[in-house]
Amino acid sequence: MNKRPEWLDNAVFYEIYPQTFRDTDGDGIGNINGITEKLPYIKELGCTAIWINPCFDSPFGDAGYDVRDYLKVAPRYGTNDDLVRLFEEAHKLDIHILLDLVPGHTSWEHPWFKESMKAERNEYTDRYIWTDSIWESPEGYGSLRGISERDGSCAVNFFTHQPALNYGFYKPDRPWQQAMDSEGALATREAMKNVMRFWLSKGCDGFRVDMAGTLVKNDDDGKGNVALWQDIRAFLDKEFPEAAMVSEWGEPRQSLAGGFHMDFLLHFGESHYNDLFRCEKPFFGGSGDASAFVAKYTDSYERSGRKGLICIPSGNHDMDRLAYHIHGDNRKLAFAFLLSMPGAPYIYYGDEIGMNYVEGLVSKEGGYGRTGSRTPMQWDGSANAGFSTAPAEKLYLPTDPDADRPTAEAQLNDENSLRSEVKKLIGIRKAHKALQSLGDIEFVCDGAPGKPLAYIRSSENERIFVAVNPTDIPAKLTVDAKPGEKVYSFGGEPEITPDSITVQGGSAVFVKLA
Numbered sequence: 001m002n003k004r005p006e007w008l009d010n011a012v013f014y015e016i017y018p019q020t021f022r023d024t025d026g027d028g029i030g031n032i033n034g035i036t037e038k039l040p041y042i043k044e045l046g047c048t049a050i051w052i053n054p055c056f057d058s059p060f061g062d063a064g065y066d067v068r069d070y071l072k073v074a075p076r077y078g079t080n081d082d083l084v085r086l087f088e089e090a091h092k093l094d095i096h097i098l099l100d101l102v103p104g105h106t107s108w109e110h111p112w113f114k115e116s117m118k119a120e121r122n123e124y125t126d127r128y129i130w131t132d133s134i135w136e137s138p139e140g141y142g143s144l145r146g147i148s149e150r151d152g153s154c155a156v157n158f159f160t161h162q163p164a165l166n167y168g169f170y171k172p173d174r175p176w177q178q179a180m181d182s183e184g185a186l187a188t189r190e191a192m193k194n195v196m197r198f199w200l201s202k203g204c205d206g207f208r209v210d211m212a213g214t215l216v217k218n219d220d221d222g223k224g225n226v227a228l229w230q231d232i233r234a235f236l237d238k239e240f241p242e243a244a245m246v247s248e249w250g251e252p253r254q255s256l257a258g259g260f261h262m263d264f265l266l267h268f269g270e271s272h273y274n275d276l277f278r279c280e281k282p283f284f285g286g287s288g289d290a291s292a293f294v295a296k297y298t299d300s301y302e303r304s305g306r307k308g309l310i311c312i313p314s315g316n317h318d319m320d321r322l323a324y325h326i327h328g329d330n331r332k333l334a335f336a337f338l339l340s341m342p343g344a345p346y347i348y349y350g351d352e353i354g355m356n357y358v359e360g361l362v363s364k365e366g367g368y369g370r371t372g373s374r375t376p377m378q379w380d381g382s383a384n385a386g387f388s389t390a391p392a393e394k395l396y397l398p399t400d401p402d403a404d405r406p407t408a409e410a411q412l413n414d415e416n417s418l419r420s421e422v423k424k425l426i427g428i429r430k431a432h433k434a435l436q437s438l439g440d441i442e443f444v445c446d447g448a449p450g451k452p453l454a455y456i457r458s459s460e461n462e463r464i465f466v467a468v469n470p471t472d473i474p475a476k477l478t479v480d481a482k483p484g485e486k487v488y489s490f491g492g493e494p495e496i497t498p499d500s501i502t503v504q505g506g507s508a509v510f511v512k513l514a
């Protein structure tokens with residue numbers, strides 16, 4: 001039985017890309033002290049937890065998802081002590097911090113990999129997945145070949161410079177494929193436990209785990225990966241029972257069985273997440289179709305035991321900004337949805353003020369098309385939008401050149417701003433258990449073309465009807481109990497009768513049901 005860190009049940013996360021959040025030493029790149037400085041901003045918005053993208057030593061071929069030393073903060077971000085101070089300052093504000101654990105691969109510059117490339121057998125020979133001949137590539141994976149003394153090809157997970165760590169194969173079918181319980185695979189697992197132990201004992205609250213469902217290979221139905229994570233959870237339960245674990249897996253049925261507390265809804269694969277926010281006709285654009293999303297979500301929800309543990313992000317460092325596809329007040333409707341769904345919501349830095357995807361940037365640190373979503377946070381109207389005092393040409397990435405770019409400061413005292421609306425919605429979520437992570441959800445209307453998305457969220461003593469209607473057509477929805485107090489509305493007053501709620505076009509409404 002999993003122990004649950006209780007704070008997760010009412011958590012609203014803020015995701016920070018450390019490179020571009022806040023630079024306090026004027027070198028043009030964000031740092032840990034910049035995050036510490038901005039904790040009050042995150043607190044004021046109402047977020048209760050932070051996920052920081054990898055901030056460890058790295059050659060930054062994939063923005064830090066290519067770790068060279070798991071136990072050392074990248075010098076460009078500061079020191080391990082700075083990170084510990086961030087944990088401490090965050091805790092004083094009741095904010096929890098998840099680090100990003102990248103257990104599947106390292107950088108090819110990691111000392112483990114350098115040892116692993118040697119011809120002579122050593123402690124790291126089996127740390128990565130190697131074939132036993134340079135002429136055989138690991139089928140189904142990219143590979144690194146011809147750079148080692150050792151005779152073999154090494155599997156890679158993502159970019160060519162990210163060799164895959166060896167956690168074994170669920171069903172080995174080649175001589176070089178090791179079993180999950182082989183000595184080498186178990187040693188990798190223990191090494192990763194040590195990484196977790198290191199940061200948890202320094203005060204971090206848990207991890208967002210990168211590509212969590214892909215560590216054990218040849219594992220089509222996920223059984224091997226579930227078993228691997230159960231073992232890691234057992235270690236955590238023993239040594240760090242409060243450690244929170246959130247997976248980038250996209251299969252809550254499997255990841256929750258593996259002991260993760262929550263799983264992300266992914267923007268790739270079958271989730272239909274993009275139907276809502278990022279496609280030619282996104283639902284929140286006003287003329288799209290959310291019904292395939294609702295069908296898939298409902299299926300995942302049922303199959304994972306009706307637990308509201310699927311986290312829906314506003315965006316992240318891997319996809320276009322929300323504001324790129326969704327405009328004007330529809331952005332508020334998108335947040336009314338995001339902040340009233342089960343699972344912890346994740347707000348990508350800057351999405352709360354409507355920061356845009358910046359087009360035409362040259363790829364930075366393996367960002368490619370993702371680069372435009374990684375530009376500096378827009379704090380205020382000063383130089384570099386208040387991100388850094390460095391000369392503009394020294395910034396990690398340029399700030400959005402749009403003269404009308406939104407800033408956090410300008411939106412602070414504007415009650416009609418996106419920031420104010422997001423803050424209001426977070427406050428409402430926090431005040432109503434039914435709207436939080438574990439509240440139940442029952443869809444009433446599936447957002448088929450011309451229709452709103454509507455659902456009933458419930459906890460032991462409360463039921464709240466939520467309808468979000470980005471179309472311009474009013475919809476009369478029948479309810480199974482008498483509507484009571486209106487908890488929230490935006491964009492037009494609903495018409496309420498004893499057995500129906502009519503939600504106006506371009507509006508959102510939350511109403512208690514008797």
Ligand code: GLC
Pocket residue numbers: 062065102158210211248317318
């Ligand atoms: C995850 C990260 C992404 C990274 C990849 C490889 O999907 O979110 O940014 O490039 O894993 O580690």
